[in-house]
Amino acid sequence: MNYDIRGFVEVSFLDWAGEVCSILFLPHCNFRCPYCHNKDLVLTPDTVPRIPEADVFPRLRKQKKWIKGVVVTGGEPTLNPRLPELLEALHRYGLKVKLDSNGSRPEILRDLIRLKLVDYMVMDVKAPLEKDKMDAVTGIDAPLEAMEESIRLIMESGLEHQFRTTFCPKFLTFEDLMSIGESIRGANVWTLQNFHNERTLDPSLADVEPIEADELESFGPKLEHFVKKIQIIA
Ligand code: SF4
Numbered sequence: 248m249n250y251d252i253r254g255f256v257e258v259s260f261l262d263w264a265g266e267v268c269s270i271l272f273l274p275h276c277n278f279r280c281p282y283c284h285n286k287d288l289v290l291t292p293d294t295v296p297r298i299p300e301a302d303v304f305p306r307l308r309k310q311k312k313w314i315k316g317v318v319v320t321g322g323e324p325t326l327n328p329r330l331p332e333l334l335e336a337l338h339r340y341g342l343k344v345k346l347d348s349n350g351s352r353p354e355i356l357r358d359l360i361r362l363k364l365v366d367y368m369v370m371d372v373k374a375p376l377e378k379d380k381m382d383a384v385t386g387i388d389a390p391l392e393a394m395e396e397s398i399r400l401i402m403e404s405g406l407e408h409q410f411r412t413t414f415c416p417k418f419l420t421f422e423d424l425m426s427i428g429e430s431i432r433g434a435n436v437w438t439l440q441n442f443h444n445e446r447t448l449d450p451s452l453a454d455v456e457p458i459e460a461d462e463l464e465s466f467g468p469k470l471e472h473f474v475k476k477i478q479i480i481a
């Protein structure tokens with residue numbers, strides 16, 4: 248079976264709430280976020296070599312006793328027509344799945360949740376749910392209604408979940424964060440991460456400085472009432 252895996256990190260301590268996990272990267276994305284760090288997977292996926300399943304699954308099986316699960320990310324994984332089969336295969340191996348998505352395809356998320364193929368759902372809420380702001384951060388004509396629908400689905404799913412926002416001062420203000428907080432009020436976890444200006448999809452962002460770590464951290468207490476837990480990655 249060809250699941251079109253283009254990246255495999257066997258061991259990560261950073262991507263599943265401090266627990267050990269593995270990561271699979273799938274190619275292609277329907278967004279063009281200027282600050283994206285996976286530009287090869289997004290812009291030129293065919294230049295990224297495919298990793299044979301025979302190099303991935305036996306290694307996952309060997310370490311399944313001591314990893315929390317597998318993070319499936321991209322790119323945008325819901326564009327992959329074989330995603331349900333990949334997630335089924337991971338579950339057959341006894342592995343839990345954490346799925347990253349940009350929230351643009353709620354119909355796929357709905358099916359994956361209904362079929363119990365996801366254990367932990369992560370969605371980027373990149374900007375307030377306002378057309379001009381979301382278009383600027385995603386670099387496309389953003390599917391705002393679909394993203395709102397995905398937020399609703401995830402919050403009502405009963406699954407462990409997390410929403411994620413990258414704070415790039417070119418696109419967001421503190422008031423925008425208040426607006427995002429309102430749109431995910433009551434969520435389990437909101438991760439607010441600082442922007443990094445190296446190797447971005449839009450090279451002009453190299454001239455944009457991230458805000459100081461102290462300033463980003465100072466947002467935490469002002470936003471924590473929106474969600475059960477806020478984490479700041481400064
Ligand atoms: S959603 Fe944006 S940041 Fe994520 S992979 Fe696609 S272009 Fe990159």
